[in-house]
């Protein structure tokens with residue numbers, strides 16, 4: 244038995260510029276261009292109208308402040324990132340474990356899922372004060388808050404993924420008398436992988452937000468001194484450029500987390516999943 | 525090997541009074557008595573909804589019959605007396621694991637059986653080569669054409685050297701040229717290997733081309749209306765496809781199918 248000529252598809256070659264697919268360049272260049280124009284307009288507006296820096300600092304002043312205060316700001320950035328990543332890691336592990344538990348029995352899922360929803364819909368600002376009171380260690384309290392926010396997308400996505408396996412594949416595993424564990428390891432978990440990673444990407448940003456919101460709630464009384472603490476502190480001292488500098492770092496951190504998780508998603512799925520395929524047009 | 529394996533020898537599987545009623549109340553299959561001999565190539569032919577898939581899934585043990593019995597006289601049985609025939613199943617869709625290579629997909633049944641990695645990879649590579657996919661071991665399903673994916677699916681079904689290959693409209697989604705090619709390739713492998721095939725199709729032409737025997741089915745309730753033998757000799761090739769004998773056989777089967785469907789309207 245042989246394959247007829249033309250039966251195998253030939254992949255199209257991808258044109259690359261500086262190691263990036265030619266088609267991808269507009270997606271990188273256009274946002275950068277918009278960003279540069281906006282910053283230029285902002286700088287111009289502040290200078291032309293002589294707006295004082297305690298109302299609206301110009302980008303150049305913010306940048307100078309960032310460089311000047313880098314020693315203290317970088318320490319705070321590091322604190323916030325540590326809390327964010329710890330919360331994300333715990334959320335990923337707990338979300339995955341609970342989703343696997345749900346997949347084992349409809350009853351467990353029916354009984355517990357509503358409580359996961361309750362955790363999700365309760366605003367973190369409302370429960371953060373309680374957690375900060377109950378938990379002695381402020382960093383641990385912040386971690387718990389960030390975890391609560393980050394946990395749900397991973398749980399719900401992974402649960403969905405574990406349950407959305409091709410029915411025929413499930414039948415095939417039954418046909419070959421696969422054990423429960425074999426079906427989980429070789430079928431359900433790989434099938435849930437794209438869902439889990441999509442959840443992780445959402446949760447990355449949420450963990451950062453959770454860590455910062457909780458620190459705001461903790462207020463200057465908190466001794467964690469992450470980026471939110473720097474913003475509050477600068478606000479009280481009317482050091483508006485410093486506030487902006489801290490805000491800038493939060494944005495950069497959020498973008499970096501999103502890009503890093505997108506990259507992980509791409510690398511893990513590029514060989515087989517539609518979401519990682521090159522988009523046309 | 526005699527042409528297409530021995531027919532009418534020891535029956536491999538025997539269905540007696542098999543019936544399937546779904547929870548919703550649909551009587552999908554009723555009163556099926558059917559014996560399938562070793563090496564047979566049997567087609568289940570009928571309009572959609574006549575219970576072909578249901579019947580095939582019952583033979584595969586994926587659904588239990590509501591009444592009647594399915595016996596495997598020569599297959600091994602487990603401690604509880606449940607038959608454990610060696611089955612291969614091919615769905616209408618290729619049903620591959622998209623995260624696994626062609627080789628890993630074809631090796632899946634062996635992996636589930638606990639066969640050691642080196643052995644299962646060697647056997648899966650052999651099965652892929654047999655369906656014409658030598659050299660595509662490392663390809664992911666996404667990179668393969670529809671026909672090639674179906675070949676992987678067939679390789680996976682053959683890798684355990686099953687006694688019986690159950691195929692549920694496997695080529696229905698393919699274009700006609702690819703379908704003809706896969707028909708020929710399937711017949712070639714069947715003749716080399718001598719396993720038994722139960723082939724579900726709604727195409728008169730396909731059933732006549734492939735099978736030794738055709739069970740014509742009718743719907744509501746799903747049942748086997750009549751059985752027709754296809755006496756043409758194997759190997760069958762493109763010459764058979766264009767022969768007067770083939771045309772006459774297709775006409776006979778078409779008429780029988782028409783009558784089976786008519787009967788439903790009269791009832």
Ligand SMILES: Nc1ncnc2c1ncn2[C@@H]1O[C@H](COP(=O)(O)OP(=O)(O)O)[C@@H](O)[C@H]1O
Pocket residue numbers: 546547548550551552570571572573574575576577578579746
């Ligand atoms: N899982 C199911 N639950 C309820 N009814 C079903 C199920 N599967 C099939 N049926 C019904 O049984 C009948 C036969 O279906 P099927 O065996 O799929 O026919 P075919 O494969 O010949 O098209 C149809 O009326 C169909 O709607």
Ligand SMILES: [Mg+2]
Pocket residue numbers: 576577578692
């Ligand atoms: Mg069907």
